[in-house]
Amino acid sequence: MAKITRRNFFKLGAVGAGMLALGNNVNASAIDSKKVKYDEEYDVVIIGSGYAALSAGITAAKKGDKVLLVEKMGRIGGNSVINGGLLAVVNSPKQKVEGVQDSIDLYMEDSMKAGRYINHPDLLKVIGKRGNDALKLVEECGAKFYDKLSHLGGHSVPRTYLAANGSGSGIVLPMFDYIEKLPNVTVKRRTKFDDFILEGDRVIGITAREKYKFDSKLKDDDFENKSGTKKYFKAKKGVILASGGFSCDTFYRTQQDPKIPADADSTNQPGATAGVLLKAFELGAVPVHVSWIQFGPWACPDEKGFGAASNFNINASFRYGISVNAKTGKRYMNELADRRTRATAMFKLVNDNKNYPINICDQVAVDKIIPDIAEKALKAGVVKKYNSIDELAAAYGIPVAELKQTIGKYNDYVKAGQDPDFGKPVDKTDGVLIAKAPFYGTKGVPKLHHTMGGLKINTKAQVISSYTKAPIPGLYAAGEITGGTHGASRLGSCSIPDCLVFGMVAGENI
Amino acid sequence: MKKVLILIYFISLISLIYANSQKEESNALSSSIKITPEIKKKYPLKHSHNKLSLDCIFCHVGQGVNPENFEAVDEDKCLFCHKSKIYLAKRLEFMDTLKANPHNSVHDGPNLYCDECHREHKPSVNMCSECHLKEIKNNIWMKDTP
Amino acid sequence: MKQIFFILILLVVGLFIGIFFSYGVYYGIHKTSSENFCVLCHEMDPMVIAYKNDPHGGKSKIGASARCVDCHLPHDSLVNYIYTKATTGVKELGIHFFGNVDGIDWQKMRESRESFVYDEGCLNCHGNIFDKKLATLSTKAQKMHNHYNKLKGTEQEVKCAFCHFEVGHTGLRNYLNYYNPEHSIYKEKMENKKEELLNEYKEYGIKTK
Numbered sequence: 001m002a003k004i005t006r007r008n009f010f011k012l013g014a015v016g017a018g019m020l021a022l023g024n025n026v027n028a029s030a031i032d033s034k035k036v037k038y039d040e041e042y043d044v045v046i047i048g049s050g051y052a053a054l055s056a057g058i059t060a061a062k063k064g065d066k067v068l069l070v071e072k073m074g075r076i077g078g079n080s081v082i083n084g085g086l087l088a089v090v091n092s093p094k095q096k097v098e099g100v101q102d103s104i105d106l107y108m109e110d111s112m113k114a115g116r117y118i119n120h121p122d123l124l125k126v127i128g129k130r131g132n133d134a135l136k137l138v139e140e141c142g143a144k145f146y147d148k149l150s151h152l153g154g155h156s157v158p159r160t161y162l163a164a165n166g167s168g169s170g171i172v173l174p175m176f177d178y179i180e181k182l183p184n185v186t187v188k189r190r191t192k193f194d195d196f197i198l199e200g201d202r203v204i205g206i207t208a209r210e211k212y213k214f215d216s217k218l219k220d221d222d223f224e225n226k227s228g229t230k231k232y233f234k235a236k237k238g239v240i241l242a243s244g245g246f247s248c249d250t251f252y253r254t255q256q257d258p259k260i261p262a263d264a265d266s267t268n269q270p271g272a273t274a275g276v277l278l279k280a281f282e283l284g285a286v287p288v289h290v291s292w293i294q295f296g297p298w299a300c301p302d303e304k305g306f307g308a309a310s311n312f313n314i315n316a317s318f319r320y321g322i323s324v325n326a327k328t329g330k331r332y333m334n335e336l337a338d339r340r341t342r343a344t345a346m347f348k349l350v351n352d353n354k355n356y357p358i359n360i361c362d363q364v365a366v367d368k369i370i371p372d373i374a375e376k377a378l379k380a381g382v383v384k385k386y387n388s389i390d391e392l393a394a395a396y397g398i399p400v401a402e403l404k405q406t407i408g409k410y411n412d413y414v415k416a417g418q419d420p421d422f423g424k425p426v427d428k429t430d431g432v433l434i435a436k437a438p439f440y441g442t443k444g445v446p447k448l449h450h451t452m453g454g455l456k457i458n459t460k461a462q463v464i465s466s467y468t469k470a471p472i473p474g475l476y477a478a479g480e481i482t483g484g485t486h487g488a489s490r491l492g493s494c495s496i497p498d499c500l501v502f503g504m505v506a507g508e509n510i
Numbered sequence: 511m512k513k514v515l516i517l518i519y520f521i522s523l524i525s526l527i528y529a530n531s532q533k534e535e536s537n538a539l540s541s542s543i544k545i546t547p548e549i550k551k552k553y554p555l556k557h558s559h560n561k562l563s564l565d566c567i568f569c570h571v572g573q574g575v576n577p578e579n580f581e582a583v584d585e586d587k588c589l590f591c592h593k594s595k596i597y598l599a600k601r602l603e604f605m606d607t608l609k610a611n612p613h614n615s616v617h618d619g620p621n622l623y624c625d626e627c628h629r630e631h632k633p634s635v636n637m638c639s640e641c642h643l644k645e646i647k648n649n650i651w652m653k654d655t656p
Numbered sequence: 657m658k659q660i661f662f663i664l665i666l667l668v669v670g671l672f673i674g675i676f677f678s679y680g681v682y683y684g685i686h687k688t689s690s691e692n693f694c695v696l697c698h699e700m701d702p703m704v705i706a707y708k709n710d711p712h713g714g715k716s717k718i719g720a721s722a723r724c725v726d727c728h729l730p731h732d733s734l735v736n737y738i739y740t741k742a743t744t745g746v747k748e749l750g751i752h753f754f755g756n757v758d759g760i761d762w763q764k765m766r767e768s769r770e771s772f773v774y775d776e777g778c779l780n781c782h783g784n785i786f787d788k789k790l791a792t793l794s795t796k797a798q799k800m801h802n803h804y805n806k807l808k809g810t811e812q813e814v815k816c817a818f819c820h821f822e823v824g825h826t827g828l829r830n831y832l833n834y835y836n837p838e839h840s841i842y843k844e845k846m847e848n849k850k851e852e853l854l855n856e857y858k859e860y861g862i863k864t865k
Contacts, residue, residue: 074622075621082617173621303642304640308644591819601827601830608842650840
């Protein structure tokens, strides 16, 4: 919060102070409760409608709190409904069934390794411990999962549940149906949070605009969009921030990492901007790891967003195949390394005049995955089918002799169960070679996927202040808007449990 | 004879004028609003709505009579005729085989606002193309949004 | 006397011939008016299935059903009725035997549905839709039916089928897609659905291949 002392006031100058006094949406600091007449009163107000928001909302409502969820988009769930629906749970019932030996320590070690050991271990531990509770919560809402556990890159053991419909919506939709039926919960869509209302230093409510309509044509919606009518909502017990990351905020992400081009594509929904995060920083919240932005290495430059190719690459090319430098025909990375390692390796090629790497696998690999995934990607034209390696090499301009040599070498590694070049765990790829025609090729590019950094919270999901080094009274946060938990980079299927667990924790503690 | 002819002429003229005025009146659902050709051009209707000769205040209920002051309507106005999203989804049930039924999709269920894709006075858009650009562009599993 | 007798005979014979022919015509018209006749051309299968899935095809509490011709032929005059029946019949016969029936874009044809669904047919049975006391009519329906009445006879006349666009054939778009998908990606996906349908509806003369 900008503290206006007398000296500060003169420094700001009359105009700046005038703007603060006028309560301009963009620049003003929080609003004083005494000057406010509330339109509606609640116990808990939650910003967002994804995993973290729904988990927090359901938990708080079950305690008897009167809850309001505000979502600026027309769509419920933000990124939570457009992801792969993968949820890692330590010591889960399915692990018991499958006889998988797991432990919280092992989970934390896997995550810390991917996170370059700058993770906040106390937060990570909460996810490890409470994962089963989160699983119970979503199953109670009606979420269904595949019978078999998945084993994702970077995890020592299989621990990942996959939503039965193959999408994150398989978890969100039942949660949303559940929360809509609760009599003490109100969900307002197309309602945009603008500012906090304070009583002393305590967060006691928000101002928001109803009938707000996000405009993806604007360069900076948070800043330019003035639509909607202003409302004041009281939050007697506090406010939970669950508004997600900022992968689509071109200004803010470039400030964090100037290497990211303005036109860089993201797998996120267009509403993933930094607005709420910045308001919390204004209140004094500690920023953590904000410049660590994660790219998904499995995307394709021939389409927008997550698209049809990503699932194909995750399931087939990277697991059962290879990724090669189109110029040299040689491999350049461990195709199953953590996301940051892969994205860095790929960007080295892409930044060389858009020399997109080519991901390759064969028919045996495709036969191992859900047929829908391959079919959709092929029909979309982002994955292409070739009768021979010669044809594939010619199509992408790869030197064919080198490519054949690379494939031969890789096949030998698979047979030997060891990859001395890049350390891909080829002993866990079911012995699949690149040998049986037809062969499949995709252009690869990493896309902005997850903003690792955000607000500092404690193990009770309270937001910590830089000024007092203690929790900001009445302010909680959960999910991608928080930072530190996963360090520099997170493993796949670790975001959903983060959102669900800390949403639940926030709902319990508020 | 001449007189009779003149009489017939007049009677038919009067009835013609009367018929015309009747027609004028019945053009719109309500006569309280003046729809000029300029307004019609500025706020064109979708083909199917145009065919039904719907006028502005069929949807813009209780927003006065000046089209320039009209605001976007809530979707209950759409659902007044189009029943419910589940009903609409049922009509496109064949799309469920790929979980791509736009009114009950794998991602959103029946929860999307109509105007997320359908626009009345502007060309419609397809929200799915935010992520599924290629599939939409090539009409692989969906046509242009009506 | 002989002459009178002859005329009498002639009259009786004429009467019998007349009755015979009109009965023949009646029988012919009657026999060619049901879905059992229409389904002889297999390209009508999805329409018949959708019809059987509709209250107009008997799927209602009452169980009564309308015939194809009740809606798809004009009922303003007998001449027009028979004339339209004959001309469309000949046309359709030609298309069935010499045309490319698999190439027909049924979805596209549905856009001009008002040209083959006749309002008089609808109003023959549903003449009470303008009755304000009819409890089953919603305010929305009343509003639209008034609108219909107002515009009747003007250039902007609306037709029943504008709004009631799957009327008589509930689920038609789906069934058409099971037979011939609008989008290439559904092609192989629909075989099972089609198989299910064929089995479910084979009693109506729909052939399982």
